Amino acid sequence: MDFLWQERVEGRRGPKPALTLDAIADVAIVVADAEGLAAVSMQRVAADLGYTKMALYRYLPGKSELVAVMLERGLGVPPELPPGDWRAALTLWAESLISAFVAHPWALEASAGSRPVGPRELGWMEAALSRLPDGLTGAERMDAVAVVAGHVRSIVVQPGESGMLAALTEHAARFPAISAALADIAVRGGHDQAFRFGLERILDGLERLVTQRKQASVKDSRSG
Amino acid sequence: MDFLWQERVEGRRGPKPALTLDAIADVAIVVADAEGLAAVSMQRVAADLGYTKMALYRYLPGKSELVAVMLERGLGVPPELPPGDWRAALTLWAESLISAFVAHPWALEASAGSRPVGPRELGWMEAALSRLPDGLTGAERMDAVAVVAGHVRSIVVQPGESGMLAALTEHAARFPAISAALADIAVRGGHDQAFRFGLERILDGLERLVTQRKQASVKDSRSG
DNA sequence: AAATAACTGAGTCCAATGGAAACAGTTTTG
DNA sequence: CAAAACTGTTTCCATTGGACTCAGTTATTT
Numbered sequence: 001m002d003f004l005w006q007e008r009v010e011g012r013r014g015p016k017p018a019l020t021l022d023a024i025a026d027v028a029i030v031v032a033d034a035e036g037l038a039a040v041s042m043q044r045v046a047a048d049l050g051y052t053k054m055a056l057y058r059y060l061p062g063k064s065e066l067v068a069v070m071l072e073r074g075l076g077v078p079p080e081l082p083p084g085d086w087r088a089a090l091t092l093w094a095e096s097l098i099s100a101f102v103a104h105p106w107a108l109e110a111s112a113g114s115r116p117v118g119p120r121e122l123g124w125m126e127a128a129l130s131r132l133p134d135g136l137t138g139a140e141r142m143d144a145v146a147v148v149a150g151h152v153r154s155i156v157v158q159p160g161e162s163g164m165l166a167a168l169t170e171h172a173a174r175f176p177a178i179s180a181a182l183a184d185i186a187v188r189g190g191h192d193q194a195f196r197f198g199l200e201r202i203l204d205g206l207e208r209l210v211t212q213r214k215q216a217s218v219k220d221s222r223s224g
Numbered sequence: 225m226d227f228l229w230q231e232r233v234e235g236r237r238g239p240k241p242a243l244t245l246d247a248i249a250d251v252a253i254v255v256a257d258a259e260g261l262a263a264v265s266m267q268r269v270a271a272d273l274g275y276t277k278m279a280l281y282r283y284l285p286g287k288s289e290l291v292a293v294m295l296e297r298g299l300g301v302p303p304e305l306p307p308g309d310w311r312a313a314l315t316l317w318a319e320s321l322i323s324a325f326v327a328h329p330w331a332l333e334a335s336a337g338s339r340p341v342g343p344r345e346l347g348w349m350e351a352a353l354s355r356l357p358d359g360l361t362g363a364e365r366m367d368a369v370a371v372v373a374g375h376v377r378s379i380v381v382q383p384g385e386s387g388m389l390a391a392l393t394e395h396a397a398r399f400p401a402i403s404a405a406l407a408d409i410a411v412r413g414g415h416d417q418a419f420r421f422g423l424e425r426i427l428d429g430l431e432r433l434v435t436q437r438k439q440a441s442v443k444d445s446r447s448g
Numbered sequence: 449a450a451a452t453a454a455c456t457g458a459g460t461c462c463a464a465t466g467g468a469a470a471c472a473g474t475t476t477t478g
Numbered sequence: 479c480a481a482a483a484c485t486g487t488t489t490c491c492a493t494t495g496g497a498c499t500c501a502g503t504t505a506t507t508t
């Protein structure tokens with residue numbers, strides 16, 4: 001987890017390092033973008049760099065750390081969110097996040113499970129948190145961001161439709177509700193529709209909570 | 225994808241198979257539950273069964289198919305949803321799904337990405353779809369279920385808090401919003417709180433949409 | 449009943465993986 | 479200058495998923 005936060009100390013003994021952590025990660029990202037995360041092996045990355053596999057271990061403890069660095073660089077820095085409407089800000093945030101995931105599909109797999117967190121990832125979290133409306137507890141704020149981020153993830157994963165369609169052609173009768181719904185889906189615009197729909201439901205739900213609380217607190221101050 | 229839907233044909237020549245697909249998957253599930261999906265190898269599963277690795281390939285084309293079968297069995301059958309309130313039904317559905325994921329944490333990893341879909345997985349989808357309120361298009365119904373399922377997934381993933389806390393102890397100043405929110409989290413009840421919060425926001429958002437449309441259609445029929 | 453064809457599980461072999469350990473060469477520090 | 483620290487390379491290993499072969503078993507066919 002150190003290497004995610006701390007850059008290399010200068011002025012050490014021995015030969016100058018020929019590589020940098022970032023250069024390694026960038027090559028790995030190129031591989032992952034083109035051929036998937038599975039194609040990223042120490043050997044492959046080292047070969048693409050023109051070095052031997054074990055040279056990388058001078059920069060990284062192991063492969064999982066390489067993936068962590070890839071993720072940090074792949075995510076990029078969070079976008080500048082315009083001031084004003086919190087819904088617009090969160091929408092832009094979610095759109096940017098989904099763009100990052102679409103550009104680097106492996107990032108989804110890489111960001112699953114418990115793992116060390118880097119500064120950029122925290123930057124994304126910070127950006128969203130700071131633009132949430134008032135009237136939520138700290139825990140609720142974390143949860144709210146988690147819901148939006150979870151929605152983005154689930155959109156990118158998209159396990160279903162293609163595999164579902166294949167399975168349904170033979171067993172449509174057993175799953176009438178799916179069949180009926182899918183008949184409608186063929187004529188719409190892919191991911192984006194689903195993304196918008198879910199995001200707006202979530203923001204609506206959030207908005208309802210905060211306005212509800214705002215009204216309650218007004219009533220409170222009036223009566224007390 | 226065949227083996228997910230079709231059981232073995234009886235009355236074949238040759239020796240009786242010593243194993244069954246389900247028995248193999250069950251052993252693999254035990255391994256995955258105890259030591260994670262990474263510990264599931266053909267060798268390991270075969271050894272636990274008392275057979276050689278290559279024997280398994282008589283039942284499965286490859287490892288990815290084993291994981292697919294594991295997922296089908298691990299998910300189990302969807303719960304019976306009580307009639308009536310659609311919010312209660314969807315809540316129970318989401319709770320059951322999260323229980324399955326908590327019981328089999330590897331199922332999350334296994335269900336990521338595009339993959340063949342089995343009957344039980346479709347059964348879950350069908351169950352949720354059939355209990356959604358009226359007033360949604362087919363595409364929207366799919367999206368609505370996807371949002372809820374995505375929320376469940378994101379709750380189970382829970383990338384953050386532990387790793388985040390570790391990182392924040394040293395860099396709290398750089399991320400004030402996270403620090404403030406996390407200070408609140410220490411005193412609450414883990415996953416469940418986040419799950420409830422997000423689910424209720426989503427259901428609120430859905431409810432708003434359908435009631436909105438119901439009102440619009442009433443007004444419509446009055447004026448036209 | 450006998451022959452055949454299909455099937456079984458075991459055994460051997462392979463390329464690729466992540467990683468450990470020891471290596472010779474290079475540069476800074478004492 | 480010598481020693482210490484660091485570099486990238488080389489050699490080695492266990493484990494992985496999987497292709498292929500082989501002897502043995504059994505249901506179907508003749």
